[in-house]
Amino acid sequence: MADEVVDHGRRRFLTVTTAAVGGIGVVAAAVPFVESWQPSARARAAGAPVTQSLKKIEPGQQLIVAWRSLPIFIVNRTPQQLATLPKLNPRLVDPNSDVGQQPAYAKNETRSIKPQWLVMIGICTHLGCVPDYKGKIEPEPFDPNWQGGFYCPCHHSHYDIAGRVYKNMPAPKNMEIPAYHFIDDTTVQIGVDPKGAA
């Protein structure tokens, strides 16, 4: 044994290939464990559309419904509230909704299908809190010139009554508008696009 010549090239080749094959095996074995953290079939199935009647929402009122466990804000906007929208443009990050935070059918001044009805995912685009509805056009502690909208209690981002974010806030984008459509004049379905829309 002792006088056998050691073939170092062969030994290194075997070491490297053994390690490589073993490494591939470890990575392959890790896949099921990593994938087990994905949302389960049950969690994915829970994301069905939600239907909501609008009859009992008074002008200026907000209703929050859950869709996919997300808070969906439905606001019956008054003409006074809608009148603030064009005035606020210079104070907003994305007044024309150029960033893709809404379906094409809601890319307009009011960010909605019908101007009166705001349907929006009530989640701050900063870190996912639910902003408070501060709909009244009156001085607030955080803004003496408040024009009505949404105020995030977590990091104090301000949004207008169409969910458009003010400049110099922690939040980077306007709040997201979900896919929704009107089944009839007073009933909305969240999670499904209007017929004909992409």
Place this chain on the structure above:
Amino acid sequence: MSNVWSNLGDWITERTPGMLPMYRKHMTEYYAPKNFNLWYYFGSLALLVLVAQIITGIFLTMNYNPSAAGAFDSVQYIMRDVEWGWLIRYMHSTGASLFFIVVFLHMFRGIIYGSFKRPRELVWLLGMLIFLVLMAEAFMGYVLPWGNMSFWGAKVIISLFGTIPVIGTHLVEWIMGDFLPGDATLNRFFALHVVALPIVLLLLVVLHIAALHEVGSNNPDGVDVKHGVKGNRWSPLAPADGIPFHPYYTVKDLVGVGFLLLIAAFIIFFAPTLGGWFLEPDNSIAANNLVTPAQIKPVWYFSPFYAIVRMVPSFMDTAVWGVIAMFGSIFVLFAMPWLDRSPVKSIRYRGRGYKIALTVFVIAFLGLCAVGTDTTAEVIPAWFGDVDVTFWENLFGRLMTLLYFGFFVFLWAYTYFGWETTKPVPDRVTTHD
């Protein structure tokens, strides 16, 4: 009788010959510098709190139910119905905050006496890893009671990963196992909090101590005791300025243990929530994904880092910058051994610029703590009346953020370009006889 015991001792030693030498190496013949001061309590105290957290934690799991439907109620059950359950839970919740107090002071000790410097870089790096794992452990533990602050804290912290471009949204769903924090999230956090991370933590602590005992402890003078004058009353080969860890420092540490337990007992019995600082009022309300608490603020020990997220504004359509800055504020500490190039370890012999910079750093850390806990949001209107709170809070918080990072930049430049005028370091510790 004594014969029986010594026979038993011999019997064990024959079968595990390594045990006694190991005990001697780390206890009776580990020669630590004789000039340790108050700052040197916090290492052993951190170990004490770790053990306390593990014991109280094990007993909490016996009655805790890790499900979105049952978690909140099971914690109320522990508090009201389980015999002494309230005490065990308050020990655990108070222990969490005390852990961070002790660890922050332990880290600060390392900074002022240059304990992170050569040859102890690895000790520092392992310690920083412990700190990182401890933060994850504390965060996941905070989620388990499934109060409203648990839920929203989880949502906000997990959303930090959502700011990462391209993979962000998917990553968040992967961490939560759902579209919102729920059963899946709670269960995996429970598994990590009670099984996976404690094991990692214990392993890192063992490595931290092993690495320390290999190079030897630093001391308030920053003097190299191990390679200095030899010969003390225990051994002619041992460092002259070293004394055996056991019994000298174990006895000294016992005083610290008594003091810490006294403080802990006072908090546990008289102020378990510490006015909302250790346990937040909103967490006494069950988790509700449709109602955000009026104020979402992290527990105090995360607040300085969290304040940095808030203070960095979004630009280029993304909020990722604040998250990068927050992680950066922790990771920059890993680089301390390479940022601080001063040959002098201890603050006692360092230049005035260093002392001023360190003071500013401490102020910045506490200032960020004030921003993160919303203390500034309360204090500014109270002190200055009708002013634009957001503006002044942002101005203050951004200044503190700049000073926090500025410390590291200054420290590097100050020591790299040799601007520091140090005092001569003595050959032996200043209190030797």
